[in-house]
Amino acid sequence: MKVLEAIQKRRSVRKYKEDPIPEEVLLRVLEAARLAPSGKNFQPWKFIIVKDKALKKKLAEASAGQFFIARAPIIIVGCGFPDNCYARMGRYMKSWSVDVTIALEHLILQAQEEGLGTCWIGSFEEEEVKAILNVPKEVKVLALTPLGYPDEIPRFRGRKSLDEIISFDRY
Numbered sequence: 001m002k003v004l005e006a007i008q009k010r011r012s013v014r015k016y017k018e019d020p021i022p023e024e025v026l027l028r029v030l031e032a033a034r035l036a037p038s039g040k041n042f043q044p045w046k047f048i049i050v051k052d053k054a055l056k057k058k059l060a061e062a063s064a065g066q067f068f069i070a071r072a073p074i075i076i077v078g079c080g081f082p083d084n085c086y087a088r089m090g091r092y093m094k095s096w097s098v099d100v101t102i103a104l105e106h107l108i109l110q111a112q113e114e115g116l117g118t119c120w121i122g123s124f125e126e127e128e129v130k131a132i133l134n135v136p137k138e139v140k141v142l143a144l145t146p147l148g149y150p151d152e153i154p155r156f157r158g159r160k161s162l163d164e165i166i167s168f169d170r171y
Helices: 003-009 023-034 053-062 067-071 096-113 126-133
Strands: 045-050 074-080 140-148
Touching (some): 003 096, 023 096, 045 053, 045 096, 053 067, 053 074, 053 126, 067 140
Antiparallel strands (some): 074 140
16 A cells, blocks of 8 residues: 555544454554654654553543543553653754654554554543553653554545645745
């Protein structure tokens, strides 16, 4: 699959089959995240791979009751290190959140290539997620995504036209 094709086909999946993900498939998905670029190559991330059913249920509860995520075979939790990243991105912010986002997007696109579904989960109580997974205080949780074989074909939700989102030479 070409990259643009993977991007065009990717949808947020909210229904998953119970089929396990083969280890070699999971490793390719995780390798895509590992290879992502980051500010000054700090790679300020860690991904928690959650397979335990009880933990997945607790994560779903901590994610605004989005219980569909617990039905996927895996939930991946993307974490970042604010104290160990490029500190002056744009000369005004730390890069960790952008870096982790890029790595998660690489993971999501490789998942699409592998026939797996994902759904970016940004609605969660960080302190609850951290407590459930024993995430250290200095580490931030950026997002979660379920990972599994889709049991639905989500509809295309549309996108703005290119002329609505770009300009040339000036804003």
